[in-house]
Amino acid sequence: MVSKALLRLVSAVNRRRMKLLLGIALLAYVAWLAKRVGARLLLASTSEVYGDPEVHPQSEDYWGHVNPIGPRACYDEGKRVAETMCYAYMKQEGVEVRVARIFNTFGPRMHMNDGRVVSNFILQALQGEPLTVYGSGSQTRAFQYVSDLVNGLVALMNSNVSSPVNLGNPEEHTILEFAQLIKNLVGSGSEIQFLSEAQDDPQKRKPDIKKAKLMLGWEPVVPLEEGLNKAIHYFRKELEYQANNQYIPKPKPARIKKGRTRHS
Numbered sequence: 708m709v710s711k712a713l714l715r716l717v718s719a720v721n722r723r724r725m726k727l728l729l730g731i732a733l734l735a736y737v738a739w740l741a742k743r744v745g746a747r748l749l750l751a752s753t754s755e756v757y758g759d760p761e762v763h764p765q766s767e768d769y770w771g772h773v774n775p776i777g778p779r780a781c782y783d784e785g786k787r788v789a790e791t792m793c794y795a796y797m798k799q800e801g802v803e804v805r806v807a808r809i810f811n812t813f814g815p816r817m818h819m820n821d822g823r824v825v826s827n828f829i830l831q832a833l834q835g836e837p838l839t840v841y842g843s844g845s846q847t848r849a850f851q852y853v854s855d856l857v858n859g860l861v862a863l864m865n866s867n868v869s870s871p872v873n874l875g876n877p878e879e880h881t882i883l884e885f886a887q888l889i890k891n892l893v894g895s896g897s898e899i900q901f902l903s904e905a906q907d908d909p910q911k912r913k914p915d916i917k918k919a920k921l922m923l924g925w926e927p928v929v930p931l932e933e934g935l936n937k938a939i940h941y942f943r944k945e946l947e948y949q950a951n952n953q954y955i956p957k958p959k960p961a962r963i964k965k966g967r968t969r970h971s
């Protein structure tokens with residue numbers, strides 16, 4: 708009876724809400740398991756907990772600015788509640804937790820269908836397709852290479868820092884600058900196509916990594932262009948393996964406001 712009702716509930720929720728519910732249920736299970744076996748728990752949290760920030764750059768003591776009913780809310784609030792649960796388990800059950808707030812990360816072996824800006828732009832540039840910039844492209848991001856993140860996570864797990872720590876590369880660029888950089892690195896003749904802005908898209912994002920530097924002795928070492936060249940090499944090879952070489956990443960429609968497409 709209960710399981711039928713649960714099945715109906717699960718089938719009624721869409722994928723995003725499902726992710727939120729399953730994420731919370733899984734974390735509760737993992738935290739319980741960590742307590743049982745005395746393990747240290749790592750939460751891969753995110754810069755999305757800061758939402759569309761009113762503080763710049765974002766340091767760990769900033770509480771964030773998230774729209775709780777917007778299209779990003781399931782992800783953002785899911786990660787926020789995951790942090791809440793970790794610290795409740797730490798205080799009440801004595802579970803050791805480490806919380807990494809991970810900023811935009813990229814590198815080889817990203818999924819072709821990932822949908823995030825790095826893989827979209829590289830795949831579009833490699834195939835001579837327009838690079839799809841959402842909104843004016845004046846919003847900023849700071850991208851870290853995957854090996855820097857891995858080193859940061861290892862340092863965090865080996866540390867005694869139980870409060871949240873930002874892991875990201877503070878080199879900040881507008882998305883338009885980023886599109887032009889990728890075009891140049893690929894040597895692509897693609898045009899830049901401006902699409903409607905994504906709803907609740909954070910307008911500025913850059914990690915304050917003073918805490919990671921001081922308490923973990925960590926900072927990113929891979930320059931943006933070097934990391935991008937490695938990612939470009941990877942995607943070029945992947946495309947060669949595609950049967951028809953016709954894969955074109957599509958902008959994520961669910962997060963784009965309805966409106967007319969503009970061309971540069």
Ligand SMILES: O=c1ccn([C@@H]2O[C@H](COP(=O)(O)OP(=O)(O)O[C@H]3OC[C@@H](O)[C@H](O)[C@H]3O)[C@@H](O)[C@H]2O)c(=O)[nH]1
Nearest residue numbers: 753754755811823824825827839840841846882905908
């Ligand atoms: O094709 C695209 C894709 C994205 N964008 C823009 O590029 C920026 C970055 O978008 P992404 O989807 O790559 O990533 P976001 O910064 O929005 O969120 C990300 O950041 C933190 C992680 O935890 C999340 O998993 C990830 O979604 C946004 O401003 C977005 O609107 C484009 O202009 N064109």
